[in-house]
Amino acid sequence: MGQDGVGVDLETSLGYLLKEASSALRVAMEEVLRPLGMTVTHYSCLELLAQRPGLSNSELARGAFVTRQSMNVLLQTLEREGYVTRPAEAPVGKVLPTQLTPRGRRSLAKASVAVRAVEVRMLSGLTETEQAGAFRIMQSMIHSLRDG
Template sequence: MSQSGIDLDRSLGYLLKEASSALRTAMEEVLRPLGMSVTHYSCLELLAQRPGLSNSELARGAFVTRQTMNVLLQALERDGYVTRPAEAPVGKVLPARLTPRGQQSLEQASAAVRAVEVRMLSGMTETERSAAFRILRSMIHSLRDGDGNDGA
């Protein structure tokens, strides 16, 4: 145990952060040759699943600031991966959509990311994978929606 009282080898939060960091590193390694970052990939994936998302919605979905997403969207638009209207159809929101080039780029990136996920789960049985998904969703739900009172 360290002086702070937390044994990092037994801290679930620390292990989750370490797993998240390892996953991000592995994803960056397979995306880099495609000219992408994880944030770039996340943006394209979000737009494929929900065309027309705003800058703010994309930023939330990719876990970055609105400013970071705005810079990325400008670059993606300049490079022909996404398109946005010159003027907002409603309010100030400029909904983004993938171009055919963006869709093709996303298909390559998705295959690379799937390979990383397969590698990450390769040491687990199907039952263990299902349990991991269930457990992680439960943790997310408890932290986002729980009030900190477990009813005990």
């Protein structure tokens, strides 16, 4: 409870701390991606397509934590700028499979280096053992919330 007996004490709330860490990570990522002409969502979309080519608009939206409408607008922009390709017509009963172009792969490679540097900076105050422990703890929290 907060000092007034209502709500959560933000100084001791792990949920609030996680949100603050997430926000700080996003700001740091946006700072290194901006000079590359990217946003975090743009980067996330390219990364998802590199790992799983042909994902649908809905799958990309879920993976990048945005709405389907936002992802559709982003995909149209990425296609227009030559980062991805989508066929004009989908196979019967299928979604339009989106794939990275060579330009998209080159852009992603630069962005990945920048994002990795942010992650290294974020973890710089932790030992390898602490990093492994943090990773396990985060996975456990996610698992508990999704399956609980």
